[in-house]
Amino acid sequence: MDKAALTKYILDKFAGKVDLLDTGKVEPVFRLESDFLLEFCRAINSDETLHIDFLCNIAGVDTGERFEVVYSVASVKNRIRFDFKIAMAYENAEVESVQSVWPGANWHEREVWELYGINILNHGNLTRFLLPDNWDQGYPMRKNWDAPDFVRMPES
Amino acid sequence: MSAPFRTEEFLVNMGPHHPSTHGVCRFLLTMDGEVVVKAVPYIGYLHRALERICENRTYHQCLPVLDRFEYCTSMSCEYAFCLATEKLAGIQAPERAEYLRVIMLELNRIASHLIWYGTTSLDLGAVTPFLYGFREREDILDLFEMTCGQRLTYNYIRIGGVSRDIPPEFIPKLKEFIEKFPRKVDDYEKLLTENPIWIVRNKNVGILSKELALGYGVSGPALRASGVKFDLRRDDPYSLYDRFEFDIPTGTVGDCYDRYLVRMEEMRQSLRIVKQALEQLPAGDIKTKLPPNFKPPKGEVYSRIENSRGEMGIYIQSAGDSKKPLRVKMRGGSYNQLQVMPEIVKGGKIADLVAVMASMDIIMPEVDR
Numbered sequence: 001m002d003k004a005a006l007t008k009y010i011l012d013k014f015a016g017k018v019d020l021l022d023t024g025k026v027e028p029v030f031r032l033e034s035d036f037l038l039e040f041c042r043a044i045n046s047d048e049t050l051h052i053d054f055l056c057n058i059a060g061v062d063t064g065e066r067f068e069v070v071y072s073v074a075s076v077k078n079r080i081r082f083d084f085k086i087a088m089a090y091e092n093a094e095v096e097s098v099q100s101v102w103p104g105a106n107w108h109e110r111e112v113w114e115l116y117g118i119n120i121l122n123h124g125n126l127t128r129f130l131l132p133d134n135w136d137q138g139y140p141m142r143k144n145w146d147a148p149d150f151v152r153m154p155e156s
Numbered sequence: 157m158s159a160p161f162r163t164e165e166f167l168v169n170m171g172p173h174h175p176s177t178h179g180v181c182r183f184l185l186t187m188d189g190e191v192v193v194k195a196v197p198y199i200g201y202l203h204r205a206l207e208r209i210c211e212n213r214t215y216h217q218c219l220p221v222l223d224r225f226e227y228c229t230s231m232s233c234e235y236a237f238c239l240a241t242e243k244l245a246g247i248q249a250p251e252r253a254e255y256l257r258v259i260m261l262e263l264n265r266i267a268s269h270l271i272w273y274g275t276t277s278l279d280l281g282a283v284t285p286f287l288y289g290f291r292e293r294e295d296i297l298d299l300f301e302m303t304c305g306q307r308l309t310y311n312y313i314r315i316g317g318v319s320r321d322i323p324p325e326f327i328p329k330l331k332e333f334i335e336k337f338p339r340k341v342d343d344y345e346k347l348l349t350e351n352p353i354w355i356v357r358n359k360n361v362g363i364l365s366k367e368l369a370l371g372y373g374v375s376g377p378a379l380r381a382s383g384v385k386f387d388l389r390r391d392d393p394y395s396l397y398d399r400f401e402f403d404i405p406t407g408t409v410g411d412c413y414d415r416y417l418v419r420m421e422e423m424r425q426s427l428r429i430v431k432q433a434l435e436q437l438p439a440g441d442i443k444t445k446l447p448p449n450f451k452p453p454k455g456e457v458y459s460r461i462e463n464s465r466g467e468m469g470i471y472i473q474s475a476g477d478s479k480k481p482l483r484v485k486m487r488g489g490s491y492n493q494l495q496v497m498p499e500i501v502k503g504g505k506i507a508d509l510v511a512v513m514a515s516m517d518i519i520m521p522e523v524d525r
Contacts, residue, residue, distance in 0.1 A: 023473075025455045026243050053370050057458060059471045059485035070471065072458040076370060076386045083458055104373035107495050130200040130524060141208060153212050155478065 001049075001080055003028055009049065010082070014040065018084070029070075030084040034095050037086060041101040044073070051075045055098070058108035060116040062143045067093045067118055094119035115141035165193060168506070172201050176279040176510040179520025181494070183509070190505050195498045202524035210484040215241055215315060215450060218484065223309035225486050226522040228271055231257075231264040232463040234313040237484075239394060240459040240470040241315050245452040250441040253317040254396050258433045259330075260300070260312065261395075262426040266337075267296040268464040269423050273344060276416070276514040280357050285347050292340050295333050302326055315450070317443030327434070334431050341423055348416070358413040362500050362512035365410060372496035376466025376489045378516055381418045382410035388462035400432045412515035419517075422464075451479055465489035465517050488522035 001009070007020060007028045017036050021029045032040055044052040054074045061068040067088050074081040086095055097120050098105045107129070109120045114128055117139040128135060138145055171182035180201035186194040206225055210218045222237045223230040235257060242249065249257070274289030297307045303322050304312040312319050348354045364374065369382045379386060387404045389397040405421035407414025454476025460469035466489020473483040493516045501509045 023455045025246075025457045026459065027457075029456060054375075055373050056460060056467065057469050057471060057485065057487040059458075059483065061473055061483045063473075063475070063482060070456070070458075070473075072469065072471065076384060076391075079391050081392065083456070102373065103371045104492050104495060107491065128200075129198065130203045132200075140205065153480070155480070 001078065006080060006082060010044075013047070014043070021085075024083065027082045030082065031087060032084060034086045034088060038096045038098065038100070040084070041071075041098045045101050049078070050080060051077050052080065053077060055102035055104055055108075056081075058105060058112060060112035060118055060141065062116060062141065064143050066090065067116060069095050069112060069118065071098070088118075092119075093117070094121055096121045097123045099123070115139060117142070163189070170506075170509070172198075176513060178275065178513070178518060179523075181518075181520050181523070185506065185509075187506065190507075192501050192504055192506055192509060195501050195509065197494055197497065199494070199520070199523050202520050204521075204525065206525045207484055207486060211481060214479040215452070215481060218481070219314065220309065220311050222486075223311055224521065225525060226463070226465070226468070226488055226490075226519060227308055228268045228519055229264045229464050230308065230310050231260045231313060232461060232468055233486075234310065235261055235395075236459065236461050236463070236468045236470045237472075238313050238315050239461065240457050240472045241452060243457045243459055244455055244472055244474055245315075245450075247316050247444055247446070249317045249444055251396075252321075252438050252440040253442045253444075255433050255437045256318050256322065256442065257313055258396055258400075259430055259437075260303075260310075260318075262430045262433070263296050263299060265426045265464045266423050266430075267293045269419050269426075270296075272419060272464075272514075272517045276517075277348060277354075279510050279514040280354070282348070282351075282354070285344060288340070288344060288347070292337065295329075299326060299329060299333070302329070314443065316446050317441070319443075321442050330430070330434060334427060334434070337427055338424060341420065345420055349420075355413065357507075357511055358416060358515070359411060360409070361412045361504065361508045362515065363409060363411045364496065364500050368496060368499060369410070372499070373492035374466065374489075374496055375492065376463065377418045377422060378415055378466065378489075378493055380404065381407035381414035383408055388460060388467060392460065394459070394461055396433075397429075399436070400429045402426075402428050412511050415515040415517075449479065451477070460487075463489060465519065465522065466493065486525055488525075490516075490518045490520070490522040494518050494523055 019031045021031050044050045052073045052075050054076050056072040059070045068085050070085040072083045112118050113120050113126050165188050168185045172180040182198040184196045222233040225233045270289040270293040274286035277285035301307050304310050364382050366382045369379050385406050402425045405418045452474045456473040458471040460467050469487035471485040472481050475482045
């Protein structure tokens with residue numbers, strides 16, 4: 001399935017609940033609301049045409065204005081790949097865990113929680129693993145995070 | 157009359173400085189005698205905040221950082237980042253540069269598999285393969301050194317091409333290597349494939365089922381050993397891989413022995429690709445000129461390549477008005493391979509944990525970043 005056909009299929013199947021973003025340079029990038037996330041994941045996982053059986057990556061992003069969580073998924077069987085994301089405000093940022101669909105999401109989500117402070121609902125094991133156990137200096141991947149030895153490079 | 161023999165579970169810390177953890181990784185094991193009841197990996201000892209550092213640098217300055225992401229295959233890391241940036245900015249590298257990239261990537265894959273071959277057998281008590289593996293790896297590193305001056309962190313593949321052309325003495329040296337290497341792989345296999353100790357330690361140990369592998373995002377040789385014929389070089393082709401003929405070896409059981417066989421065959425297939433690339437190598441430019449103030453347009457891309465440890469993906473988001481990326485996320489194969497380990501070592505002996513960890517080819521800098 002090529003990019004145009006895939007985009008049309010997903011937009012038709014989840015009409016009104018999924019938007020296409022214009023930022024996707026190669027594969028389509030969709031945006032959805034966080035309360036639809038788990039349902040969407042289950043649907044693309046069980047759908048015969050898509051059969052998304054492989055979670056490549058979850059990336060937290062701080063754009064400077066809001067948080068995003070970007071999911072990159074693929075189908076090994078049908079050779080499909082696309083991204084979808086949840087965007088949310090800084091306050092009370094939280095997303096549902098998708099471990100029930102792809103168990104491999106566990107560590108990716110833990111990392112998003114640890115480095116960005118985005119709460120993962122129903123995760124089950126939100127403990128520090130990249131940072132030291134006694135870390136108390138906030139969330140280091142946030143754009144406003146600063147440390148005494150962190151030197152910001154000038155833009156030009 | 158003596159009291160009845162009492163047993164209880166106990167905890168063992170394996171690592172962080174255990175020779176078989178290939179870096180610094182700690183397992184907290186709940187043991188029942190010699191049987192592992194539960195294994196919990198603790199990572200983060202090598203966390204260097206590479207992603208944060210990349211956000212603070214221009215795209216070109218990111219490349220030396222990427223070298224340190226997974227230093228056994230630095231070429232792949234550089235290439236994954238360059239590919240993502242090129243997709244983002246719509247740049248096409250010249251054909252000669254792409255051929256040189258393929259040659260370097262595949263040589264690097266062989267070098268990485270040779271490290272794996274050596275250290276894995278060392279973990280399981282065989283010392284000779286370690287010496288054999290590092291001997292041939294040395295030839296590959298010599299080739300890299302004469303091309304870019306570096307032996308580990310190359311900084312060779314650049315956005316829009318490669319940093320310099322190969323020197324004249326490169327091709328005869330590479331031909332010599334192509335000539336002798338298949339015999340060397342046969343030698344490697346002679347040492348281990350039919351070795352009774354090797355078979356007992358590896359066959360039916362650490363079986364990873366197809367479903368578990370896919371669910372946990374396991375990729376690369378470990379996934380193929382579980383019987384899934386999936387290779388990004390063929391199934392999501394990038395660079396010029398659709399021009400070369402090569403086979404994709406797969407396993408049937410998904411045990412340590414299958415993972416061993418798959419990697420051995422992959423070395424032969426990589427050499428086939430190098431050979432074809434060398435035959436087709438055209439003349440021409442090696443670099444696309446980029447503006448000094450290189451700013452990719454607003455957008456985001458997740459691009460993935462087949463690294464020797466599985467899918468290596470780089471996610472880049474660009475704000476469009478900056479020379480620095482807004483976000484760089486690195487995804488390495490080892491991350492998911494380590495994640496699935498507690499599932500497959502459960503119920504095995506503690507010595508099998510070493511075999512499984514070795515056969516998964518986990519490298520900690522890739523996990524911790």
